[in-house]
Amino acid sequence: MGKTLGACIAILVVLSGCTDDSSPEQGRSSVPTQMKVDRDTSVVEPRWTLKDLEPIGQPIVVEGADDARVAVVIAKETNRRLKIVGVDVAGGKQLWSHRFSPNQALPGYPVTPVTSETEDGQRRVIFFLAAEEPLAVGPADFLNPVVSVDPVSGDIETRSRPVQASQPPTACEDGTDACLPGNFDGSDTELNLRLDLDGRGIKEIDEGAPPNSRLIGDAGLFSTYDRPGEELGVQREGKTLWKKSLEDLVGKGYSTDGGWAFTRESRPDRYTGYVGRAQDDGSTSQVSLVSEKTVVDLGREVMVSFTGSDGDVLWTRKGVERCFTGPYGEDEETVGVVEHPFRCKVAGKLTYDEGRIEPEIDGLSSSIEGYRPASGETTWSHRLSTAAAKANRLPPHGVFNRSGARIVADLREGLAIVDVATGKLAPASGPTFMCQAEPDWFPYAQPWGGSGDFERYGAGLLYACLPDGTKVDSGMTAAALTEGAVMATDTSYVLASEDGLVGYRIGGR
Numbered sequence: 017m018g019k020t021l022g023a024c025i026a027i028l029v030v031l032s033g034c035t036d037d038s039s040p041e042q043g044r045s046s047v048p049t050q051m052k053v054d055r056d057t058s059v060v061e062p063r064w065t066l067k068d069l070e071p072i073g074q075p076i077v078v079e080g081a082d083d084a085r086v087a088v089v090i091a092k093e094t095n096r097r098l099k100i101v102g103v104d105v106a107g108g109k110q111l112w113s114h115r116f117s118p119n120q121a122l123p124g125y126p127v128t129p130v131t132s133e134t135e136d137g138q139r140r141v142i143f144f145l146a147a148e149e150p151l152a153v154g155p156a157d158f159l160n161p162v163v164s165v166d167p168v169s170g171d172i173e174t175r176s177r178p179v180q181a182s183q184p185p186t187a188c189e190d191g192t193d194a195c196l197p198g199n200f201d202g203s204d205t206e207l208n209l210r211l212d213l214d215g216r217g218i219k220e221i222d223e224g225a226p227p228n229s230r231l232i233g234d235a236g237l238f239s240t241y242d243r244p245g246e247e248l249g250v251q252r253e254g255k256t257l258w259k260k261s262l263e264d265l266v267g268k269g270y271s272t273d274g275g276w277a278f279t280r281e282s283r284p285d286r287y288t289g290y291v292g293r294a295q296d297d298g299s300t301s302q303v304s305l306v307s308e309k310t311v312v313d314l315g316r317e318v319m320v321s322f323t324g325s326d327g328d329v330l331w332t333r334k335g336v337e338r339c340f341t342g343p344y345g346e347d348e349e350t351v352g353v354v355e356h357p358f359r360c361k362v363a364g365k366l367t368y369d370e371g372r373i374e375p376e377i378d379g380l381s382s383s384i385e386g387y388r389p390a391s392g393e394t395t396w397s398h399r400l401s402t403a404a405a406k407a408n409r410l411p412p413h414g415v416f417n418r419s420g421a422r423i424v425a426d427l428r429e430g431l432a433i434v435d436v437a438t439g440k441l442a443p444a445s446g447p448t449f450m451c452q453a454e455p456d457w458f459p460y461a462q463p464w465g466g467s468g469d470f471e472r473y474g475a476g477l478l479y480a481c482l483p484d485g486t487k488v489d490s491g492m493t494a495a496a497l498t499e500g501a502v503m504a505t506d507t508s509y510v511l512a513s514e515d516g517l518v519g520y521r522i523g524g525r
Contacts, residue, residue: 047432050440055495057447064108064519071512072474076129077504080168087510088129096461105504112170117146117160119181132187134213140164142194176218222254233278234350258327280350285324309369314362331392356437358386396439401426415449417499431483444483448493450500451481478511
């Protein structure tokens with residue numbers, strides 16, 4: 017699971033916008049046609065809509081007994097509370113609802129649905145069950161039980177004693193049960209806990225992160241709490257395979273305190289991603305923490321790739337960053353192998369003055385490029401427009417494609433569809449694409465630290481748009497749904513929008 021703290025949560029997009037009249041890019045329309053792109057632009061009407069739901073992000077689809085498909089989504093409730101809801105994909109009927117709590121997970125973790133499996137392969141929904149009255153008055157009120165529910169009936173099948181957790185629950189190393197770091201007394205001590213989904217309770221285990229460390233990636237990738245001297249390593253089945261200085265891996269001036277995101281490829285057992293800038297040298301990427309003038313040199317952004325078994329560094333590149341990655345709040349689960357990865361080359365400086373979110377920009381430029389995963393060698397490259405380069409640093413709305421085979425990019429030549437395997441282009445224009453709004457931040461009534469309210473974020477809602485991100489009212493097309501909505505079956509899709517939770521079917525009603 018890739019996570020970022022503070023900043024750096026992007027979408028698989030093109031970050032585009034309008035250029036001013038003095039820009040040399042004004043009137044661009046010279047994208048070459050290097051490949052044929054077929055998109056089904058027929059408009060698809062909603063099959064059902066739940067308008068009384070106010071989702072904070074996109075649903076996941078869970079298969080239950082008898083092949084039933086259920087959309088699970090987290091939504092706002094009254095009085096600054098949350099609920100988790102199961103909806104029948106076929107007809108849009110709400111099947112169940114429970115009080116939902118993010119517990120004490122740090123605010124860099126998006127509030128999203130989580131699932132895991134029982135020993136016999138039955139998928140279950142995992143979450144912290146909120147108290148009936150979420151305003152804490154004593155230490156015990158900061159703890160919540162972690163529960164598993166049947167996705168179709170919503171029945172609570174497993175319920176732990178109350179715990180306090182600094183991270184959301186996840187599937188354990190073997191893909192079953194629910195694991196999380198936490199404790200039973202509200203102290204600062206963190207235990208690695210495992211909730212048995214077959215009714216054998218919750219207990220402390222050896223797997224997970226070693227003491228005084230946190231998981232930052234799938235299959236046991238962790239970082240230590242040492243400051244200075246932070247280390248990265250991998251622990252699996254209770255055994256630390258390796259542990260190395262972060263400075264030895266990526267150089268000086270970096271820390272996971274500035275954010276992190278790693279994709280693990282299981283077949284080569286390879287991690288590729290980034291860590292943010294250290295906060296003690298004045299170059300933090302967490303803009304919210306900036307209280308005085310800070311200059312961020314984008315040439316110091318760094319990506320790294322290393323083996324999971326021994327931590328051998330395959331390559332590092334400064335002046336490049338992850339970009340066009342998955343939709344807001346979407347977990348990065350382990351994949352077999354990323355055949356055609358891509359990244360953004362960046363240059364320029366951003367100056368943040370006294371905590372202002374909008375920086376002064378100097379010499380900003382950016383290109384999207386493909387690369388060889390084993391060596392980091394660049395295979396193709398396209399320069400982004402000035403507006404897209406800015407948007408890449410300050411993400412607004414953007415077109416995205418969940419498959420990752422193609423992206424929509426605002427290049428110097430114009431709006432283009434890019435094949436990530438080859439870098440070939442085709443002009444992007446006309447019919448509807450899928451866009452995602454910025455993350456939805458909201459106050460949650462259960463406090464962290466006793467404040468009464470605590471800001472959390474979900475994920476952006478989806479809407480129909482043009483390739484430049486402009487919202488349109490013409491309706492969703494079949495192409496936009498297949499590219500951006502959550503697939504429920506071979507012909508049906510669901511998404512969360514301003515209208516609520518919406519279901520579609522392509523190919524008839």
